[in-house]
Amino acid sequence: MIELINVSKTYDNGLNYSVRDISLQLADGETFVLIGSSGSGKTTILKMLNRLISPSGGEIYIDGKNIRELDKVKLRRSMGYVFQGVGLFPNMNISENISLIMKLGDAKKKLCRDKSAELLETVNLEPGKYLDRFPCELSGGEQQRVGVARALVNNPKYLLMDEPFGALDAINRDALQEELIRLRDRLNTTIVFVTHDILEAKKLGDQIAVMHSGELMQVGSFDELSTCPSNNFVKRLIESAQQSQL
Amino acid sequence: MNELLIKIGEQIYLVIISVSVAILIGIPLAVVITRCKKLEKFTLGFIGVLQTIPSLAMLAFFIPLFGIGVVPALIALSIYSLLPIVRNAYIGILNVPSDMIEAANGMGLTSWQRLRLVEIPLAMPTIIAGVRTAAILSVGVATLAAFVGAGGLGDFINRGLAVNDNHLILMGAIPAAILALSLDGLIGAFEKWIKPGASKQGSKKNKLLIFASSFLFVVGLFGWFVISEVKYNSGKVVVVGSKNFSEQYLLADMIAILIKENTDLKVQKKLNLGATSLIHQALVRGDIDLYPEYTGTAYSGILHAKQKKGARQIYYSVKKFYQKKYDLLWLKPLGFENKAALAVTRKSANQYGLRNISDLPKVPRLSIGAPAEFVERPDSYLSLVNTYGLKFDEINQMDPGLAYEALANNKVNVIMAFSTDGRVKKFNLVLLDDNRNGFPAYQAAIVVRNQTLKKYPELNSELNKLSGNISDEDIMELNYETDVLGRSHKDVAREFLLKKGLI
Ligand SMILES: Nc1ncnc2c1ncn2[C@@H]1O[C@H](COP(=O)(O)OP(=O)(O)O)[C@@H](O)[C@H]1O
Ligand SMILES: [Mg+2]
Numbered sequence: 001m002i003e004l005i006n007v008s009k010t011y012d013n014g015l016n017y018s019v020r021d022i023s024l025q026l027a028d029g030e031t032f033v034l035i036g037s038s039g040s041g042k043t044t045i046l047k048m049l050n051r052l053i054s055p056s057g058g059e060i061y062i063d064g065k066n067i068r069e070l071d072k073v074k075l076r077r078s079m080g081y082v083f084q085g086v087g088l089f090p091n092m093n094i095s096e097n098i099s100l101i102m103k104l105g106d107a108k109k110k111l112c113r114d115k116s117a118e119l120l121e122t123v124n125l126e127p128g129k130y131l132d133r134f135p136c137e138l139s140g141g142e143q144q145r146v147g148v149a150r151a152l153v154n155n156p157k158y159l160l161m162d163e164p165f166g167a168l169d170a171i172n173r174d175a176l177q178e179e180l181i182r183l184r185d186r187l188n189t190t191i192v193f194v195t196h197d198i199l200e201a202k203k204l205g206d207q208i209a210v211m212h213s214g215e216l217m218q219v220g221s222f223d224e225l226s227t228c229p230s231n232n233f234v235k236r237l238i239e240s241a242q243q244s245q246l
Numbered sequence: 247m248n249e250l251l252i253k254i255g256e257q258i259y260l261v262i263i264s265v266s267v268a269i270l271i272g273i274p275l276a277v278v279i280t281r282c283k284k285l286e287k288f289t290l291g292f293i294g295v296l297q298t299i300p301s302l303a304m305l306a307f308f309i310p311l312f313g314i315g316v317v318p319a320l321i322a323l324s325i326y327s328l329l330p331i332v333r334n335a336y337i338g339i340l341n342v343p344s345d346m347i348e349a350a351n352g353m354g355l356t357s358w359q360r361l362r363l364v365e366i367p368l369a370m371p372t373i374i375a376g377v378r379t380a381a382i383l384s385v386g387v388a389t390l391a392a393f394v395g396a397g398g399l400g401d402f403i404n405r406g407l408a409v410n411d412n413h414l415i416l417m418g419a420i421p422a423a424i425l426a427l428s429l430d431g432l433i434g435a436f437e438k439w440i441k442p443g444a445s446k447q448g449s450k451k452n453k454l455l456i457f458a459s460s461f462l463f464v465v466g467l468f469g470w471f472v473i474s475e476v477k478y479n480s481g482k483v484v485v486v487g488s489k490n491f492s493e494q495y496l497l498a499d500m501i502a503i504l505i506k507e508n509t510d511l512k513v514q515k516k517l518n519l520g521a522t523s524l525i526h527q528a529l530v531r532g533d534i535d536l537y538p539e540y541t542g543t544a545y546s547g548i549l550h551a552k553q554k555k556g557a558r559q560i561y562y563s564v565k566k567f568y569q570k571k572y573d574l575l576w577l578k579p580l581g582f583e584n585k586a587a588l589a590v591t592r593k594s595a596n597q598y599g600l601r602n603i604s605d606l607p608k609v610p611r612l613s614i615g616a617p618a619e620f621v622e623r624p625d626s627y628l629s630l631v632n633t634y635g636l637k638f639d640e641i642n643q644m645d646p647g648l649a650y651e652a653l654a655n656n657k658v659n660v661i662m663a664f665s666t667d668g669r670v671k672k673f674n675l676v677l678l679d680d681n682r683n684g685f686p687a688y689q690a691a692i693v694v695r696n697q698t699l700k701k702y703p704e705l706n707s708e709l710n711k712l713s714g715n716i717s718d719e720d721i722m723e724l725n726y727e728t729d730v731l732g733r734s735h736k737d738v739a740r741e742f743l744l745k746k747g748l749i
Contacts, residue, residue, distance in 0.1 A: 047352075050352060052348065052351055052352055072354075073354045073355075073356055074354070075354075076351070076352060076353060076354030077353070077354035081352040081353065083345065083348065083349050083352060085345045087345045087346060087348065087349030087352075088349075089346065089349070089350075089363075089364055089367075089368075090368070091364075091367040091368060091370075092363075100353065100355075100363070101353055101354060104355070104359060150353075
């Protein structure tokens, strides 16, 4: 379980809030979607969860432990992170990219390669074709898939995903979303999923948290949000989803 | 040809070792300043300032600290190589895209792992560009290493300048240029080759192998250097020094042959130790055991004496001073004097009726070509001004070798020459008579460390065999043989010793 209590992040000596007084609870096994327009503080929240950013105020607990007291490196390795810009390392091939953390944990080369192959299959890429390629030899969609595979390498209990399918065409995005749903059900992973796409939020999210300029507007399932939206912003967001579905 | 290969080898050795040292120091330094930004300005500024010190000045500065030879040269070269390496590594690491750093951090790499696996590999092209610049730079600077007895292609250039031989100069300069170009190409190829994905399948092993072997190569070079230094410094070796002009090479060769033929001591020569203060330091420190010096040079250059004295008194003052202050012994003079002299072309001698230095004021627009020392040394310029009331309209500092050319080409109308120089004969010059004794006496003699004589008593009688045995005529003739006829110093020296029945 992940719990945020009154978490804020300010910049410029407390003048600008990028996240303001957020309290959230994420249950194990659920997919928790953070939605909001660009600059609303989604990435900031995600980064605070694995201590890439430290909050200016408030506390974060993971499985009952305050993350300030956890070892940064261990904490990060125990969580998968899919970065907004994918962030594959151009100097390593796909197999090395995926299994980097395993290798640092002294896993044997063969084991690393086998695990990479397995994960490539999970994200629907043919291992024989991709294992030895370099990131620059992959399309944007393929890179995104590798990014997901890399985040899964340690069988993490928590998977943080920052607009992972943002750069994909509709067909690819749909396919990957289906993939993710199957994966989640199989692995029972808790996912924190950042998106600006309300349809994606609806499709994936057990719970949806709506963010607007650093503040939390409402949290709930899609149905809860649509039946009683807490304000106009949420209402318009839900309406935009219903319109585009017609 | 054989010598050429050795000199190229020495040059490569100097470059590779110094650039390797600069890499070993520079890259960690760059990493430190990327982590601790406060140090950045200071460190880069400081290394930048070091870079602006003229190479010769830096080398000269290191002599008192590290002696002569390969060590000060390597230190100076490493310092010059440092700036491009540190700067490029710093910029390269700083310019690693922030999303790469974030990805590395977010995945849970420690900062050392991030550096090793992400930052350094991504900065590699920039780092290698820096190494490339450093290597090319240091090929050039390494030619100056000859001035401190470190060998290399600069030896040819030095010697070429000393005996006014363009072939010798080119023999140093052309291989140096080729070396720079091939290093440039080689490092470029290396850069392409280590690029990720450039060659796949099992290439990792190959790369590792090549890295390992080049590492072993550098270690081997270093080991070879240490061993050869140790070998020279142990065993019964006498190190004979010389300054960087032809007559000195000749005398050094004579001494070396004499010792080799008549004793069972080994001899190492360290030639081309240019300035007096430099070779003097080397002798005092024991980097060399002995070298031929001139009384007048020591009198003014080391004793800083100004008082005019006769040849005998100068010799005794110098001898006494060296004995007391430096524990060095002046042996009996060799027999000739290599006095500073003023030379003019025969044409202007006839045109203005020049025979003595005191006639010089007859020449309109007096322009002199003289070594840099000329103006600074009280026994040359000032003495001329005081004794003869000479005024020069123009003083051109130039290497002795170039001065003769300048005079022949009417770039100057009088030069400072040396009374024993074979080129006086070659260019058909007229030496003006020092009719008022404006220049002090310059008797040649061997200066030797007392410690060396104590260690190898057999040296004493051998070295003394030369005393009084080389006359003014002898030395002018020998210099003519080497400098004008272009014969090797060794041959001429051996021939002379045979003729005198000394070997
Ligand atoms: N290092 C920083 N310094 C100052 N402001 C920042 C910094 N990082 C993020 N911000 C600001 O915080 C706000 C939220 O950013 P972010 O969490 O990245 O938004 P989102 O991911 O929702 O697009 C933005 O207004 C952004 O400009
Ligand atoms: Mg974002």
